[in-house]
Amino acid sequence: MIEIKQKQIIIDGKPELLMIGEIHYFRIPRDQWENRLEQLKESGCNAVSSYIPWVVHEEFYEDIDLDGRQFPEHDLAAFIDLAKEHNLYFFVRPGPFIMAEMKNDGIPYWLYEKYPEVTPITWNGNQATTVTVDYLAPNFLKEVKRWYEAVFKVVVPRLHDHGGNVIAIQLDNEIGMLSWVSNNPDLTDQMLEQFKRYLNQSYDKQTLLKRYPFIDDAFDQFKQEIRAPKNVNPLDLHKDLGYYMRQRFSEYVRVLRAFAESCGVSGVPFMVNIHGTGGGRALTYPIGISQLYESYTQDTGYISGSDHYFGNLDMTTFQDLYLINGMMDAVHSEDQPLTSAEFNCGDGNFGETLTGRYDPSAADLKTRMSIAQGNRLLNYYLMAGGYNRQLQRPTADGNNRIATTGERHGFAAPISPEGEKNYTFDRMATSIKRMLAVKDKLAVMNEEHDDLHFAFIPDYYMTEYHYPDSESERAFIGNLTSNRAHASWELLARSMLLAGYRFTGIDIQNKPLDVKNVGVLVVPSAKYMSRDIQEKLVDFTAEGGRVLLYGELPQYDMEGNSCTQLIQALGVTYEKDYEANQQFYLSVRRVDDVKQKELRTYFAQGFTLNGQTPLIKIIGTEHYAGFKTKIKKGAITVLTTPYKTDLDFYRSMLADLGVKPGLTHDYDNHGLFTTSVRNRDERFIHLLNLEGYAKTCHVLEREKMLFDGELLNLAGYEGVMLPVEINIDETTCLHYSTCEIISYDSQHVTFDTKSKNIKLKITTTNKVSTSTEMEKQQTDNVYIFTLKNNHHAEILTVYFE
Structure with missing residues (x-):
C-alpha cells in the first residue's frame, strides 16, 4: 500500500525516499537493458522511470505493439519485470503527451490526420503553431482512453498492491506548456461554448453584460469577439480565460485519472508534473504552478512533480531552486510532499557542441538543497541516453526518426547512448548514495524555518496567454514580469538566504493569513494587485501582522481598475514613477545610515511621507522609495526600488520586524x-558552498557555535550534510559529526573523512573502536574523537561491539 500523508511517501507503512533514474527502454537495444539497469543501481538509485510513447507503440491506427512483436524494445512488461528483478521500483509515464524530444511530442501522426479538429484554433482565428491539442476534444479523449486501456493492461498486474514494482503513475506531461510558450490558448468552438457557460455561471447578468456586452449575441459573434477582442477590456478577458483554463486543465486530469482507474489502477499516487524552467533559471517556473495547481490539489491521491532544469547550482541560481520549492509547497494540500518528475542531470552538452557543460557539482548540490527542503522523490532526467529508431511510415522530414534529436539521443546524460559514463556520473552517484544512506531519517524530516514566509500570488504568474494586439495587456504583463521575480528573487530572496534565513512559501491569494501562524510576511508586489489581497494584507497587518513589501505599491486591481486600498491604509501619497535612462542616472540613498553612499538604480516608485519613518530617499527629490510604518497593531516596511544585496540592510529590516536568522555562519x-532538517530531536545541518573556491567557517545557532566550535572546511562547490543528535540505535547516539555519514547500522557508522578536521561526539553503552587511529576523549559513555588534517584515509568507521 502506498500512502501520501504528512508530506511523506509511505510504502507498506514505511516512509520512503525515492531516487529515480529515467531510462527510455524504447531507445536502448533490448540486450543492453540489463547493463543500463546495473549502471542505474551503481548510481545508487532505488527506482527507474520511463515514458511510454504513444507515437512509438502505435504508429498505425489500432496496431498497438506493447509486447515486442514489431520491435523487441517495445516489450514494456519485460522492461518493468527486469527492473523488479533488480529490486527497483518503477515510475510509469504513459502520456498521452510525453515531449522527450519525440516528434509530435509523443502523439501519433494518425491522430491529427484522423481528427483534424483536435488542433486548436487560437487568437485571431489562427491555427495553433505547436502540436498541442484541445485536451477535452471528444475524439482525442476517445483515443486516449483506448491507449490507456492498452498500457494499463500491462501495468496494472505490476502495480505495487498486486505484488509488482510500479509505485506511481504520471498523467500526461507538462499540461498547458505548449500553448503557453507559443501564446496559443485553445479557442476551439467546443472550448468557447464551455467558456461561455463558465462566464454565465461566474457572474450575475448585469456584471456579465458590463464585461462582455456581446454575451447574448449569436455564438459566431461571441467566438469572433473572444478570438480577436475589441469590445471587451483585455484584462477582464485575461483573468476570466486564465481562471477557466485552470479549471479546464483540472477537468482533463480528472478524466485521465478516471480512465486509469477504470482500467484497474489503484493504490498508487498520480503525478501531475509542472513545467517552466528555462535558460538555466526558474524565473518563469511559477507560471506552471499557476496553470496547474488546481489540477493536483483537487482531490487526494495526487502529487505534483517539478521539472528542474537549472544547470549549475551557484550564486546566480540557488535562490531560484529554493523559491520554487517553497512556492510549490505553498499551494500543496496539507499532506502533499515535494517531488520532482524531471530532475536535470548530466553535463548540459545538449547540442553536442561541448559548450554549456555543467560543473560536476550540479546534480549533487541541487539534490542536497531539494532534499533539505523536503523533496521525497527525485527523478534524474535523463539518466541514460539511447537511439531514435526510424519510423515505419515515411515522413519526408529529413531523417524519418521518432524524435527530433537525430539518431543518438541523450548525449548529455550521465550514461551515454553507448553506455559510457561521463564525468558527472560519480559526483551525482555520491550524493544519491549519501541521501539514501540515511533515508530512514530524511524521509520523515522537514526543513526548519525561521518565523518568515515568502508570499506567492498565483495570479501574478497567470501570464501564459495575452492577446498580441493589446497594448494594455502587454503593459500589465510587463509590470508583473518585472516585479514578480528578477529583483525580488535576485536581490531580496538572495539576500535573505545568504543572511541565513530559512523560509517557505505561502499562497496569500487562496489561503488565509493568520497572525498566529504567519510570522514576518515578505510580499513581492506589483503595480497591480486584487482588491481582496490588498484588503487581506491591510487586515493582517492591522491585527498585528508584520510585513515587508518589495516592488511597487499597487495602484490597480488585476483588471486595471483603480485600487489603492493598501496605499490608503499606509497613509502615504503616491507622486510618480522614476525610471533611469541614458540621460537620467536615477540614484537613491539610505537615510538610516549616514555612512551609506548613493546607489544607482533603474526604477523607483516615489512617495511623499506623512509621518512614516523614511528608509530610502530618491536623490534630487523630496520623495521616498522606502519607509516603515504601522497599521494599528502591526508593522509594515515598504521598499519600492530594487536595492542591492546589502545583507546587513535586509537583515536589519527583518530584525526590526521581529525575525532573526536562527542558523548562521561566520x-x-x-x-x-545553510539550512537544517529535523524530526523530533534528530537533525541534519546542510551547508552548500556555491562558489568554486574553498571556504572555512563555524556554524552558529542563535549565535552559539555548533559542533563544539569546530572549524568546518568546504572545498569549492562542495555540499555537506552533517548529523546532529542522530540515533544509531537504542544504545547509541551520534551527537554530531563534522563529516558526512556514508553508511550505518547498529554495529558501525562509516564517515567520509576527506575534510581537513574531523570531530565526532558519540554516546553509547557499547565498546567503541575506530578504523583509523584518532585522538579520543572519554567521559563515562561519551566519546569525542578528533582527527586532524595530517590523516590520509578517506573514510573512517566507528565500530560498536
Whole structure:
C-alpha cells in the first residue's frame, strides 16, 4: 500500500525516499537493458522511470505493439519485470503527451490526420503553431482512453498492491506548456461554448453584460469577439480565460485519472508534473504552478512533480531552486510532499557542441538543497541516453526518426547512448548514495524555518496567454514580469538566504493569513494587485501582522481598475514613477545610515511621507522609495526600488520586524547556503558552498557555535550534510559529526573523512573502536574523537561491539 500523508511517501507503512533514474527502454537495444539497469543501481538509485510513447507503440491506427512483436524494445512488461528483478521500483509515464524530444511530442501522426479538429484554433482565428491539442476534444479523449486501456493492461498486474514494482503513475506531461510558450490558448468552438457557460455561471447578468456586452449575441459573434477582442477590456478577458483554463486543465486530469482507474489502477499516487524552467533559471517556473495547481490539489491521491532544469547550482541560481520549492509547497494540500518528475542531470552538452557543460557539482548540490527542503522523490532526467529508431511510415522530414534529436539521443546524460559514463556520473552517484544512506531519517524530516514566509500570488504568474494586439495587456504583463521575480528573487530572496534565513512559501491569494501562524510576511508586489489581497494584507497587518513589501505599491486591481486600498491604509501619497535612462542616472540613498553612499538604480516608485519613518530617499527629490510604518497593531516596511544585496540592510529590516536568522555562519565573504532538517530531536545541518573556491567557517545557532566550535572546511562547490543528535540505535547516539555519514547500522557508522578536521561526539553503552587511529576523549559513555588534517584515509568507521 502506498500512502501520501504528512508530506511523506509511505510504502507498506514505511516512509520512503525515492531516487529515480529515467531510462527510455524504447531507445536502448533490448540486450543492453540489463547493463543500463546495473549502471542505474551503481548510481545508487532505488527506482527507474520511463515514458511510454504513444507515437512509438502505435504508429498505425489500432496496431498497438506493447509486447515486442514489431520491435523487441517495445516489450514494456519485460522492461518493468527486469527492473523488479533488480529490486527497483518503477515510475510509469504513459502520456498521452510525453515531449522527450519525440516528434509530435509523443502523439501519433494518425491522430491529427484522423481528427483534424483536435488542433486548436487560437487568437485571431489562427491555427495553433505547436502540436498541442484541445485536451477535452471528444475524439482525442476517445483515443486516449483506448491507449490507456492498452498500457494499463500491462501495468496494472505490476502495480505495487498486486505484488509488482510500479509505485506511481504520471498523467500526461507538462499540461498547458505548449500553448503557453507559443501564446496559443485553445479557442476551439467546443472550448468557447464551455467558456461561455463558465462566464454565465461566474457572474450575475448585469456584471456579465458590463464585461462582455456581446454575451447574448449569436455564438459566431461571441467566438469572433473572444478570438480577436475589441469590445471587451483585455484584462477582464485575461483573468476570466486564465481562471477557466485552470479549471479546464483540472477537468482533463480528472478524466485521465478516471480512465486509469477504470482500467484497474489503484493504490498508487498520480503525478501531475509542472513545467517552466528555462535558460538555466526558474524565473518563469511559477507560471506552471499557476496553470496547474488546481489540477493536483483537487482531490487526494495526487502529487505534483517539478521539472528542474537549472544547470549549475551557484550564486546566480540557488535562490531560484529554493523559491520554487517553497512556492510549490505553498499551494500543496496539507499532506502533499515535494517531488520532482524531471530532475536535470548530466553535463548540459545538449547540442553536442561541448559548450554549456555543467560543473560536476550540479546534480549533487541541487539534490542536497531539494532534499533539505523536503523533496521525497527525485527523478534524474535523463539518466541514460539511447537511439531514435526510424519510423515505419515515411515522413519526408529529413531523417524519418521518432524524435527530433537525430539518431543518438541523450548525449548529455550521465550514461551515454553507448553506455559510457561521463564525468558527472560519480559526483551525482555520491550524493544519491549519501541521501539514501540515511533515508530512514530524511524521509520523515522537514526543513526548519525561521518565523518568515515568502508570499506567492498565483495570479501574478497567470501570464501564459495575452492577446498580441493589446497594448494594455502587454503593459500589465510587463509590470508583473518585472516585479514578480528578477529583483525580488535576485536581490531580496538572495539576500535573505545568504543572511541565513530559512523560509517557505505561502499562497496569500487562496489561503488565509493568520497572525498566529504567519510570522514576518515578505510580499513581492506589483503595480497591480486584487482588491481582496490588498484588503487581506491591510487586515493582517492591522491585527498585528508584520510585513515587508518589495516592488511597487499597487495602484490597480488585476483588471486595471483603480485600487489603492493598501496605499490608503499606509497613509502615504503616491507622486510618480522614476525610471533611469541614458540621460537620467536615477540614484537613491539610505537615510538610516549616514555612512551609506548613493546607489544607482533603474526604477523607483516615489512617495511623499506623512509621518512614516523614511528608509530610502530618491536623490534630487523630496520623495521616498522606502519607509516603515504601522497599521494599528502591526508593522509594515515598504521598499519600492530594487536595492542591492546589502545583507546587513535586509537583515536589519527583518530584525526590526521581529525575525532573526536562527542558523548562521561566520564566513565573511558570502557564498554559503545553510539550512537544517529535523524530526523530533534528530537533525541534519546542510551547508552548500556555491562558489568554486574553498571556504572555512563555524556554524552558529542563535549565535552559539555548533559542533563544539569546530572549524568546518568546504572545498569549492562542495555540499555537506552533517548529523546532529542522530540515533544509531537504542544504545547509541551520534551527537554530531563534522563529516558526512556514508553508511550505518547498529554495529558501525562509516564517515567520509576527506575534510581537513574531523570531530565526532558519540554516546553509547557499547565498546567503541575506530578504523583509523584518532585522538579520543572519554567521559563515562561519551566519546569525542578528533582527527586532524595530517590523516590520509578517506573514510573512517566507528565500530560498536
